[in-house]
Amino acid sequence: MAITFEQVEFIAGQAKIKADKAELTRFREDLDEMISFAEGMNEVDTGSVESTFYGLSCASRLRQDLVVESPPRETLLESAPERDESCFIVPEMVS
Numbered sequence: 001m002a003i004t005f006e007q008v009e010f011i012a013g014q015a016k017i018k019a020d021k022a023e024l025t026r027f028r029e030d031l032d033e034m035i036s037f038a039e040g041m042n043e044v045d046t047g048s049v050e051s052t053f054y055g056l057s058c059a060s061r062l063r064q065d066l067v068v069e070s071p072p073r074e075t076l077l078e079s080a081p082e083r084d085e086s087c088f089i090v091p092e093m094v095s
Helices: 005-014 021-043 073-077
Strands: none
Touching: 005 021
């Protein structure tokens, strides 16, 4: 599948890339090479390769997702530098 100059112009416009005709021609050639390479991957025989989620076999090092009781709100708010009755007060980041 070859990519056309018009398709490259459209993609550049969508990406807000300003490029002259020579740059767009070079982009088209580069994209055409990438697409040809990707299409070549369809010829690779992967029938004997077992499907995996991870490329490496490793055990999960994440903790188990267990439901636990949360500490009381008052206990959490005791260490807050600033607070009101039931919330932390934090500096305004976006005005």
